[in-house]
Amino acid sequence: FDIALWDLKARRANLPLAKLLGAHRDSVRCYNTSGGFLHETVEQIKDNATRTLESGVGAIKIKVGLPDRSEDLRRVAAVREHLGDGVPLMVDANQQWDRPTALRVGRALEEFDLVWIEEPLDAYDVEGHAELARSLTTAVATGEMLTSVAEHYELIRAGAVDVLQPDAPRVGGITQFLKLATLADHHHLQLAPHFAMEIHVHLAAAYPREPWVEHFDWLHPLFNERLETRDGRMHLSDRPGLGITLADQTRAWTVETATTDAPR
Template sequence: MSASLTVPTAAPAVGDRIASVTLSSVTLPLPNAISDAKVFTGRQRPMTEVAFLFAEIRTEGGFEGVGFSYAKRAGGPAQFAHAREVAPDLIGEDPSDIGRIWTRLVWAGASVGRSGAATQALAAIDVALWDLKAKRAGLPLAKLLGAHRDSVRCYNTSGGFLHESIDQVRANATRTLEEGIGGVKIKVGLPDSAEDLRRVAAVREHLGDGVPLMVDANQQWDRPTAMRVGRALERFGLVWIEEPLDAYDVEGHAALARSLDTAVATGEMLTSVAEHHALIKVGAADVLQPDAPRIGGITQFLRLATLAEVDHLQLAPHFAMEIHVHLAAAYPHEPWVEHFDWLHPLFEERLEIRDGRMLISDRPGLGVTLSDQLRAWTVDSVTVHAPHRS
């Protein structure tokens, strides 16, 4: 007679519920006004601040997750307003059902579309849910996603802007390397392309041939200029030329990528997976540069990363290193993460950088705690919670 088989009892499908969501609009002042090529071509004013949307999600079981999105120049109040409208739909939801929640919130605001400010508002919520999920598991987010590495190559951008003299940019580059950062990116795209070439030549000479160097034109070249300057830049051994053309000029980027030996990088200004897919389909980017807060959060970033990996693309997420270090660590091919120190005042913790690489901390979730300074810079805040039951 065979032994009786004991069938284990399944655990409840729902272990927790979202009890409240706090949304905060935060304005981060920059120490100095920042100028890239868009300022020198007259399309933008110097940037003096960055607007952030923070989402703090709490569950009935006492877990908390934090996420953020951002807007440079205009857009911050719009993100806050949209998030405030859809946040009530979160209450009572199982926080583990992140994909379903994202879809529900998208449909809550379907009349304003599935990209841009609408989904950037959802990004803060989506990131908070992933942070919460990793904290519940007691894991850094990278480990929850399935890390391929415990550190990621990193390069600095914040020391290479055009409002600073070339002498200052060289000094910034020296400091960057002394801090353990592995590469340097400088801005180009000036109306005088000869000046761009002089700046790149000066930095390359200063760094030597062995230091990874990137340039970023911030979409300010037309097709003939991008081709001409791109060919002139070949001699500097650049890792990539970033945003040489308008972000939506898919065919122009594809033609440039086919013509140059230097890799073409783009994608940071796009606001959906579909827009990035258009780049991928025609080979318009050797290096894809998605921004999780801009495309709708981590859920959307992971969809895009799968598409990028299938085509064996390099990945170099834009800005928001506190989020992207985890996502880059989970990408199969060796990626880059962009180092900006602008967000330091918003968090209690700092990412560790050593030997050219940004390390994944052992703290659960994103590994960040909101600072008192962030609270002081909060210009509006609202908490949505379940109705009181008597």
Template sequence: MSLAPATLKTPGKVSSGSKIEWVKLSSVVLPLTVPVSDAKVFTGRQKPMTEVVFLFTEIRTADGAEGIGFSYSKRAGGPGQFAHAREIAAELLGEDANDIQRLWTKLTWAGASVGRSGLATQAIASMDIALWDLKAKRANLPLAKLLGAHRDSVRCYNTSGGFLHTPLEQVLENADATVANGIGGIKIKVGHPDSAVDLSRVAAVHERLNGSVPLMVDANQQWDRATAQRMGRILEEYNLAWIEEPLDAYDAEGHAALAASLDTPIATGEMLASVAEHWELIRHKAADIIQPDAPRIGGITQFLKLAALADHNGLDLAPHFAMEIHLHLAAAYPREPWVEHFDWLEPLFNERLETSHGRMHIPDRPGLGITLTDQARAWTVATAEFGGPHNSHY
């Protein structure tokens, strides 16, 4: 990422309508109905996940246009994202909401001492996404159309029905329901300390799908290189759409060796927190499918930079989580992508995304096309406002 001094010049006159007058931050705790466990729990590295903490940003300009964006954290980090956002959000006041890339740089410099990845850029992501939502709404276009969509729908697959805590029979029932709901692929979790458990679950789901639906597996970084190589060879017979996160997220060389030796595509990237970290995967040829998460890498501005690099290097795309954001970004990717279907976030939004014939359809609503439910407001544990009639923050 370049932060050359030329990008910091004083901007020109701000048009009266697009001037940012109000910013609101909200920390929202979404409880999960059932504690969730993947391989990281079974290897003892994490406890079951019981909630997801969201950082929502709402922005309003002088002409009354509004945008909303969000970031999130699982298990830990939510209060930290909110705290960092609260320290820098006032930097947006008085700025032209159209100058999104410049504002990303301004916000990064406002918190430069904590770096350009991780929690700091995740806090900025919520504001960046809100600015893109606002810009699309001002144009009266879905965000995908503002960016330049290649398609009106995107292949989608489900993850939430295949976690390791879920009994196999329930996984099979979930797979049936997923396909019936028009979702086009099934991903199940692997990485259990007993590889026989993984293989029996994969075999059972593969048989249930009868080869008619793409199947993916996700080890959540819990294999070492030898195990990943051995399991990858055994899994070749199932013609998987991909093996996800077989190794530690930062092991670019290990992923590259695995990708070169297996026919099954390797997918990874969701845990990385900057474009620079993803570039290490790309330059090492460590993935066939890259899986960035816009809220984790700094928002839509950074996602677009990464997408250009990924496309230039011939990679397929399957963004992680947050389908409400990633549907639009995947629709604007030149190569046919995938988007991940999670129903966890549905209590937060009044709207629903439509799926049919294996694809998720871009809504015709302007921007991201989402509004917060009363329940999301009720789950709010902290807020901070800047500008507006109260001109306060706390």
């Protein structure tokens, strides 16, 4: 509801949501996750990465966290060699490591010049993330699983995160996300919102520091419009609000509707 109300407010103002919020830029850096899952071979990941970069996305993220840590390192090394030194590369462990493993593997990964290591530990292990952030030169990213501003603030307060990754729908909508973004900026943190790029491209564009947005095409069937990616960046449209409308397929999937009277 919160997101829908912000969309409505921007539409009534005839402005893209980012412009209503006070955009700092018309495009944001974007990276792709959906081509680097653990079940895929290294060759598949390399092919996926090539196609992703050709589509205009600017960076690649792959999954790590296999039982065999040496296999993780081998895969990262192969992808880094394939991409070359000029393409930003991130890894995501999805909370698979304990503290000793995260430190050991994190140090081994430093030679690959990663943008960040994502979710190396349990999402709620604030102390562990803080210790890891102090010990590694690679940035530590986390936050996507948290569900409130207060939970994110615990990470921020403890110095447990370098790249904050809030999910606007998960933390309670755009209103709560904006509170969190203010805290993150005050603490000089990088921002890389999780999933829902159709929403987050607007919120990232309104963040004072240069952010990242995660590119997923999984929600394409829901909307008539597509976000434009070129030259490594995701570009804002000039359409009002979030700039998206529901596709006919989405309406076909609708199982229940409700109508309310206008407020008096």
